[in-house]
Amino acid sequence: MAGFLVFSENNDLALELVTAANSLKAVAVSACTINNNEQAQALAATGIQVYAVNNEDLLMADVGAIAAAVSQVADKAGADTVLLASNRRGKELAGRLAQVMDAGCLTDVTALSIEVERILCQRNALGGATVATQYIDAGRKVIAIRPRTFEAAAGAGTGAVDEVEVEVKKSGVTVLEFKSRAGDSVDIEAAEVLIAVGQGLNSKDDLSAVEELAKKLGGEVACSKPVATDKGWLSEERIIGLSGKKCKPELAILMGISGQVQFTVGIRDAKTIVAINSDENASINQMADYIITADLHDVVAEMNQKLG
Ligand SMILES: Cc1cc2nc3c(=O)[nH]c(=O)nc-3n(C[C@H](O)[C@H](O)[C@H](O)COP(=O)(O)OP(=O)(O)OC[C@H]3O[C@@H](n4cnc5c(N)ncnc54)[C@H](O)[C@@H]3O)c2cc1C
Secondary structure (H helix, E strand, O other): OOOEEEEOOOHHHHHHHHHHHHHOOOOOEEEEEEOOHHHHHHHHOOOOEEEEEOOOOOOOOOHHHHHHHHHHHHHHHOOOEEEEEOOHHHHHHHHHHHHHHOOEEEEEEOEEEEEOOEEEEEEEEHHHOEEEEEOOOOOOEEEEEOOOOOOOOOOOOOOOEEEEOOOOOOOOOOOOOOOOOOOOOOOHHHOOEEEEEOOOOOOHHHHHHHHHHHHHOOOEEEEOHHHHHOOOOOOHHHEEOOOOEOOOOOEEEEEOOOOOHHHHOOOOOOOEEEEEEOOOOOHHHHHOOEEEEOOHHHHHHHHHHHOO
């Protein structure tokens, strides 16, 4: 392998990608930044070479142009493998970049290892029922890794920051304004304590008691998919699972959730799991450290009372 280039517009995720590349004992790891000198300095502080692109014609919203720029930086860096974050923008970029680089591409990767010059990538398969190990059988590779699979790299040295020129056409996209997303901007992946509710919750009105409990425990409320997509009681930002977020909290309290695999893949790495379900045979109990067989509404009321 000639070398690795990491890129994410998100500072924290870019640092996670450095750890991912280092975990493969890669000899040449470099990073690309686009119009983000603060990120360039943070990445250089991990000891790697950084190629900083500063070009006002490049807009993050124009993923095609970003793909063209990252591809050119990969060529300059002599990198045959590009690591991206498998967030929404990273996944779109992965496909476009692979096309520009004529590379093979894997997204939603949850673990990496090297075996005889091959990068083995683990991904959930068959709706999350199993984990498939796959590799890209092509010289050039684009691999998008799920956020928080790796710790962010710490400052361990002083890498160089070199400004590089790229040739891109002026974007056909014009950004009129930036607005933060209306309503919910919760980051359940960063929460140390999560209280996840499922379809066992009787009504939207019962959410206020769950939110009160989450506040008392210093945590966030999350949910199974149908609570957000079918019932619309919580935003889709709060879904745990295959089509939602993969979370690793210290404590996960799972209430009224049956334990379908599409949900459990998103929470199985939690340190301590408490399952509250009225059905003593609920499959969620198989992954729980503590099982409470009871009506979740009674448990929430009692916990709120005990916690004052
Ligand atoms: C491609 C695909 C992707 C998917 N992705 C996701 C995903 O990312 N996340 C996700 O969550 N799902 C996902 N699903 C859906 C998933 O298969 C399940 O349908 C879903 O997780 C079930 O949600 P639930 O556990 O809340 O509801 P249910 O399966 O209906 O379970 C409700 C549970 O509540 C219990 N209960 C009822 N009343 C009470 C009470 N009063 N007190 C305590 N317990 C009670 C019941 O015993 C039951 O176990 C996906 C499905 C597909 C096909």
